[in-house]
Amino acid sequence: MNNDIDMLIEYLPFLVPLIVLQVGLAIFSAIHVIRHPHYRFGNQIMWLLIVVFIQFLGPLAYFTIGRGDRHDH
Amino acid sequence: MIIEVKNVTKRFGANEVLKGIDLAIPERTICGFVGANGAGKTTLMHCMLGLIPVTTGTITIAGTPVTFGQTASNEHVGYLPDVPEFYPFYSARDYLDLCAVITKLPKSESSTRIAELLDLVGLSGNKRVISTYSRGMKQRLGIAQALLNRPKLLICDEPTSALDPAGRAQILSILQEAKKETAVFFSTHILSDAEQICDRIAMLHEGRLIFNDDLHRLDEQTSGEFAFTFAHHTIEETRARLADYPAELRIDHGALIARLPGDEARLSFAKELANRGLVIETMQPHKKPLEDVVMEVLR
Amino acid sequence: MNPWIGFLKKEWTESVKSYKLLLVAVIFSILGVLNPFTAKITPALMENFMPEGTVVNIPEPTALDSWLQFYSNVPQMGLVVFILLFSTLMSKELDRGTLVILLTKGLRRSTVVTTKWVIGAAYWTLAFLLAFSITYAYTAWYWDQSILHHLAFAVSCVYLFGLLMFTLTLWGNTVFATGYGGLLAAVLAVIALFIAALFPGTDAWNPIGLLTSSPGLLTGDAPLSDFTGPLLVSIGAIAVLLGATVFHFNKKVL
Numbered sequence: 001m002n003n004d005i006d007m008l009i010e011y012l013p014f015l016v017p018l019i020v021l022q023v024g025l026a027i028f029s030a031i032h033v034i035r036h037p038h039y040r041f042g043n044q045i046m047w048l049l050i051v052v053f054i055q056f057l058g059p060l061a062y063f064t065i066g067r068g069d070r071h072d073h
Numbered sequence: 074m075i076i077e078v079k080n081v082t083k084r085f086g087a088n089e090v091l092k093g094i095d096l097a098i099p100e101r102t103i104c105g106f107v108g109a110n111g112a113g114k115t116t117l118m119h120c121m122l123g124l125i126p127v128t129t130g131t132i133t134i135a136g137t138p139v140t141f142g143q144t145a146s147n148e149h150v151g152y153l154p155d156v157p158e159f160y161p162f163y164s165a166r167d168y169l170d171l172c173a174v175i176t177k178l179p180k181s182e183s184s185t186r187i188a189e190l191l192d193l194v195g196l197s198g199n200k201r202v203i204s205t206y207s208r209g210m211k212q213r214l215g216i217a218q219a220l221l222n223r224p225k226l227l228i229c230d231e232p233t234s235a236l237d238p239a240g241r242a243q244i245l246s247i248l249q250e251a252k253k254e255t256a257v258f259f260s261t262h263i264l265s266d267a268e269q270i271c272d273r274i275a276m277l278h279e280g281r282l283i284f285n286d287d288l289h290r291l292d293e294q295t296s297g298e299f300a301f302t303f304a305h306h307t308i309e310e311t312r313a314r315l316a317d318y319p320a321e322l323r324i325d326h327g328a329l330i331a332r333l334p335g336d337e338a339r340l341s342f343a344k345e346l347a348n349r350g351l352v353i354e355t356m357q358p359h360k361k362p363l364e365d366v367v368m369e370v371l372r
Numbered sequence: 373m374n375p376w377i378g379f380l381k382k383e384w385t386e387s388v389k390s391y392k393l394l395l396v397a398v399i400f401s402i403l404g405v406l407n408p409f410t411a412k413i414t415p416a417l418m419e420n421f422m423p424e425g426t427v428v429n430i431p432e433p434t435a436l437d438s439w440l441q442f443y444s445n446v447p448q449m450g451l452v453v454f455i456l457l458f459s460t461l462m463s464k465e466l467d468r469g470t471l472v473i474l475l476t477k478g479l480r481r482s483t484v485v486t487t488k489w490v491i492g493a494a495y496w497t498l499a500f501l502l503a504f505s506i507t508y509a510y511t512a513w514y515w516d517q518s519i520l521h522h523l524a525f526a527v528s529c530v531y532l533f534g535l536l537m538f539t540l541t542l543w544g545n546t547v548f549a550t551g552y553g554g555l556l557a558a559v560l561a562v563i564a565l566f567i568a569a570l571f572p573g574t575d576a577w578n579p580i581g582l583l584t585s586s587p588g589l590l591t592g593d594a595p596l597s598d599f600t601g602p603l604l605v606s607i608g609a610i611a612v613l614l615g616a617t618v619f620h621f622n623k624k625v626l
Contacts, residue, residue: 007416014409018402025398056399062458063391068396108393122476125625142622143481152476160382162389171385174378176477 026052029059038068074133075100075256076121076148083116090116092280094130098273100225103171103252105267105288106260109367115155118230122152135225148176151219151255155230157211161204164292165214167197169221170204176222190217190363192269196246199340209240216247220255229253229259232233245270264366278367291366297334298359302327304352314349318342330359377481379474379547383491392457392495398433400499403450405505408514410445411437435515436590442507443530443587446500451534454499458572459554461488462546462621472626475562485618492538500531522596524591529582529599536579537562539613546617559593577601579609 008015029051037044047066061063075222078096084091098104105306108114119125121132123144126289132139135160159168173183191197194213194318206214212232232248234240235301248271249256250299261267267274267288274291276284284291308324319333333339347355373381387393387487414437415430462485465471471484484540511517537558551573575581581602588594 010411011409014405015413017405018409021398022406027457028394028498041622057403058454060399060453063395067391106570124472124476147476147478150476152473154472156469157473159473160386160470162386170479171382172474175375175479176473177375180373215473218477222477235553347426 001047020024022055024058025056029062030066036067039066042067075102075135076099076258077133078237079121079133081115081117082128082131083120083125084128087362090280091120093125094277094280094282096275096282096285098256098258098275100256101252102272103257103270104273104275105271105274106182106277107264107267108260110262110264112277113211113280114209114277115230118152118228118258118260121203121228122147122150134278149225150220151224152223153212153229153232155226155234157215157218159203159211160215162202164200164202165217166200168214171219171220172221174234175347178222179271180248184233186221190220191253193217193220195243195251208254209236209243212236212244213247216244216251220251224255227255227257227259229257231260231262233261234263241266265360276367283367298332299339299356300325300328300359301356302329302354304354306351311351315345315350318345325359328359375479376487377475379483380487380490385486387491387495395457396454396495396499396589399453400450400505404503405510407441407445407503408438408510409477412514414442433515435511435517435520437509438511438515438524439520439590442503442527443583446503446530447533447583450503451537453539453556454496454534455555458495458538459541459545459558460490460551461492461542463549463553464552466549467551468624470497475626477621479625481622482618485517485542485614485621489539489542489614489617492542493535495536496531500527500534512614520590521594522589525596525599526586529586529589529603531583532603533579534605536610536613538581539610539617543613543617543620547585547620567583575602576606581608583604 017065030048033044033047033051045046050066051062052058055063074097076096076098078094080336081091081094083091091262094117106114106117106198116125118333120127121134123139123141123146126141132146134146135149136364137144137149139146160171163171169187169190170183173187178186188197190228191199196210202283203211203214212235216227216232221228227248229248232244236244245266248259251257259267268305271288273286274284274288275282276291306314308329309326309328312322312324315329320338323330332340333342411433415433418430464485471479475481476485517523541554541558541563543554545551545554547553548556562580565578568574569578569580570582575585575598579602582599585594585598589596589599
């Protein structure tokens with residue numbers, strides 16, 4: 001048990017930036033999905049799940065192929 | 074001559090879209106380029122801009138020959154495509170700034186010129202990005218960018234066709250205003266738009282130019298038709314009563330259409346109506362749809 | 373401002389507004405951390421997965437393991453993501469017709485191609501430097517890097533290969549004028565290079581060698597002179613492809 005905590009502390013210098021970057025990107029993307037409800041295909045729920053749960057490929061897919069760039073009313 | 078088109082043909086594969094066009098437009102005129110959809114209007118305009126190569130023939134704009142690809146003649150030209158596309162992330166001002174840099178407008182001049190044009194098209198003070206623009210706003214921004222470098226020739230492809238009547242009137246009045254500085258060559262399939270502001274009409278039909286002259290010549294050639302309605306008698310009765318009258322008469326949309334070319338014919342028709350006791354309720358020149366005018370010019 | 377700089381500025385603004393800067397910065401930072409992390413955690417993971425009581429002799433990771441991770445992650449994940457992000461630079465403009473107005477305003481067609489190439493190359497440089505410096509910092513902190521040979525030269529090979537792939541993508545995207553045209557060109561080229569590498573003698577020029585054999589540079593097993601051919605061929609190919617793209621685009625009917 002003690003061993004595990006030691007290990008965790010040992011890897012903290014890697015884990016902190018990785019988690020900050022991935023969670024940050026996921027949150028940023030999720031906010032974008034909610035505030036710009038225009039998608040080239042799919043719906044809001046689908047894109048929210050994708051950007052939150054698929055690490056860094058999800059946001060990538062959203063910003064490259066999912067995001068609608070026109071405000072057609 | 075601002076535009077000189079000599080014997081231009083354009084083939085796409087086996088399909089000959091332009092069949093030997095000769096066209097000369099004098100400077101400082103507004104020329105309406107009229108033809109049905111698919112007559113080849115956009116193709117000829119693209120040839121004038123060097124966007125597509127001509128199959129045979131030559132085009133000269135303000136004395137500079139047009140070549141395919143990069144063409145020096147474009148520095149005399151402002152162009153508004155039928156569906157102008159802009160970068161959606163720019164505001165109108167940012168976009169015109171980019172255009173000013175590309176067309177090498179001196180910095181000292183560009184900022185006042187851009188302000189002037191935004192005023193002309195009614196977009197000054199609008200700071201929103203282009204992705205939020207309506208079709209009409211894009212069309213107006215399109216005119217602003219086309220006029221930026223004070224071109225000698227403004228080419229507009231169907232500038233009014235996708236707009237509602239108010240937007241249409243706006244565009245037409247901007248074009249009229251633009252005439253102070255430049256010649257305008259604009260295509261439309263709506264003859265009445267051309268009639269409102271043009272000095273000159275060029276008419277394209279199935280790849281051939283069938284008419285190219287002052288607007289009033291077109292009137293002479295095609296008009297002389299009047300629509301009458303009558304008090305007390307139905308159109309059919311009136312038509313029957315005039316059965317033996319030697320003029321071309323027909324019924325169209327509840328009105329009697331009489332073809333009366335010249336003053337003589339009009340006077341004698343009026344006299345005849347009086348003689349036969351027919352009371353005119355309304356009378357107006359008969360405006361025909363484009364297809365009919367085309368048919369008449371072809372005749 | 374001259375038109376070339378003006379259009380470059382537009383390309384830059386567009387890339388930022390379409391979130392390319394954000395995505396490239398985040399993804400390549402993640403990759404930069406991932407390389408030393410994977411090197412360091414692999415032995416511990418292996419131990420965990422082995423059946424209880426098995427005696428295994430896993431050597432302690434070294435700086436070399438961290439850089440070998442760099443060699444597999446940056447081309448396999450990083451470059452693929454990068455190419456995906458930048459594979460529609462030209463077709464997007466052609467699809468939407470945004471160039472027509474600017475070209476009739478006198479924008480040179482070569483300017484369109486060269487600014488797009490420069491912006492893509494600048495992004496690849498940024499992405500690469502980001503992943504490189506993060507991996508370098510971690511590796512220097514945890515391990516002794518003096519065992520490595522020619523580190524700068526070895527990673528430059530990966531950089532150049534990436535640049536070649538981007539140039540090829542831009543060419544394919546312009547010639548085929550569809551979103552996947554560039555991707556297709558890049559994928560087919562990589563497959564062709566791998567197949568060519570099966571034949572003896574091709575490693576004298578095959579650019580794929582920049583990826584597959586340059587780890588040998590780090591260990592000192594491969595002499596620098598092995599890379600002269602692939603390097604020259606890659607630089608030449610970049611120049612030829614860029615020239616071909618300009619040539620093709622000059623004659624393109626829009």
